[in-house]
């Protein structure tokens with residue numbers, strides 16, 4: 001099994017560090033593929049010398065978050081508008097969730113799933129009797145999504161995962 005060792009150059013402090021990618025899958029690939037995958041892992045590297053995150057990863061993450069936000073907003077706004085004119089869209093949506101919860105229930109029943117299923121069915125009944133307001137069921141979560149602040153732990157995840165897979169050596173330790 002080959003070990004992939006490469007160089008990581010920090011753009012913040014200009015220090016080059018040797019780094020070993022701790023991923024057994026990488027060693028099984030051909031050299032070209034392994035190098036490409038190694039570069040992808042390094043995108044979320046944290047510099048061992050100065051503790052700075054790779055700006056490429058920061059930028060990439062920001063772009064991804066923006067794209068997901070735009071996609072979600074467009075989708076939800078579109079569905080809300082659609083639901084205003086065609087309330088059965090919401091019924092289909094709720095039906096989908098009900099089916100999903102029923103599936104979860106069959107796999108591993110929990111009170112949360114039962115509650116969610118009951119809520120979904122309850123909302124379905126409301127939509128059935130007052131379809132005029134069905135679009136609110138989509139408009140409300142859209143607004144919630146818009147004002148929601150991203151969980152910082154969620155944002156740290158790729159960096160932590162990278163830290164577990166990257167072993168820096170021959171570099172001075174990170175400043176305390």
Ligand SMILES: [Zn+2]
Pocket residue numbers: 010011012013014015047048049050051052
């Ligand atoms: Zn650095």
